[in-house]
Amino acid sequence: MSDLLLAVGILCAINTGLALLLMLAEAVIVDTRDRSITINDTQIVTVPGGRPLLAALKDRKIFIPSACGGRGSCGLCKVTVIEGAGPLLATETPWLTAEEQKSGVRLSCQVKVRRDLRIRIPEELFAVKQYQAEVATLSDLTHDIKQVTLKLLDPPEITFTAGQFVQIEVPPYALTDEPIYRAYSVASDPCQPSQIELEIRYVPNGICTTYVHKHLKVGDRVTLNGPYGTFGLRPTGRELIFIAGGSGMAPIRAILLEMARTQNPRPCRYFFGARAKRDLFLVEEMRRIETELPSFRFIPALSAPDPDDRWEGETGLITEVVGRHVTNAAQAEAYLCGSPLMIDACIQVLREKGMPEENIFYDKFA
């Protein structure tokens, strides 16, 4: 009996040793021979083996959205790998639905290019480019939201649709020793392709927002890439309900500026939630759009106005205000942007008012 136990013990030890050796070999001996990546069956790029797919594609100027620098903590860098990826990693599974896992969706920052790959990406990512820009203006919209205007230098113009976002690169500074990327919705009208405006809300100890709020200066150079995303007005002709809070204003403003310029006649209401008057911004611009678009109404709502505010507008949480104003939403369409807490609560209100799920579009900043 003890001989048998000893034999099993030795076998286990050998097995463990071999497994460790294999892992070590994989970590140390990286096969860097060139590999080909076939994209959407239309384009083939050659990249050195061993690199994460996200980085390999970026080297070939194909940009996949990514907000965590390839750390597996943002879940934005999904691509479909049809052939050549290894097994799904534990770092990927929390981000992928069962359906996505079945159809080969992977986090491109976690997949290493070890063999020739066949992948599928949304066509619009081919239009994504990297831009060099200069900070043209930097101003406070509220105590914690800054407006940043970036003048594009190279290439000098960007084509985007209202509601899309770009990623800006934060260079190494006190809070990060390597460049990181973060997503920001473009707040300006797409008819101005030579400069874009962003509205950036400070996040305590946040790497990018601390950089923008405490370090960035007019004249600084900024690298960005984009445009990304499918948030934007659907051409249905339905009545529109926009709901936002804080920097969620950004993509809605871009949509409204475009609607005003093109004299879009769709009936539309914009509910904007803030705490007190000092947290409201761009009110005059919204009032101007009201005069340009007779079918548009801006409805700011304060949850806790200061007595000095002498506020005579709507009060209460944005959900309460939407609940009071919207009686039947069955035929309307809604666009929501901002905090996930606000978005989830508003979706519930809209559903209660009869709005079908497929008519609700949102951009969660998380």
Added chain:
Amino acid sequence: MKQSKRDDIIQGQMRPGAITRDGMLGVDRRTLRDILDADDAAVRRLGLTHATIAARLRELRAAGARGLGEPIRVDSDLEIRVDSVCGKLPCPFGHPGLYPKEFVEVSNLRTGERVTFTQLNIHLIGTHGFYEGLDSPFRQDPETLARVLGITA
């Protein structure tokens, strides 16, 4: 208690660049075990437990979440804003699952003091008695938490 091999591995997960870019230890050069022991002693000196502190943080987070991303008055002295940013973080102690990068900013309007904690902090405190290392951007000093948030035994 003496630092174990497992503690070494966990401490590795807390270094800059492993889970978060800044790590969870700040300038702290102590072993994880020493950090845990020192904060455990501090919590006991306050007559509290890690579970009580985590429960209060959870309670404040729930109250603040009613502001839907904007600041909201809670109790007589506290103003709380709960919001999330893009991403989720795993527990460095190896628990399965991911914690949203949600932050809870609490201002004590009476004293002017402010603390910011995250969902991961609530888990780390309640389950592991871990408050992050000194000067870590998300270090939660037990005495400061107790004072600013009014946590009593």
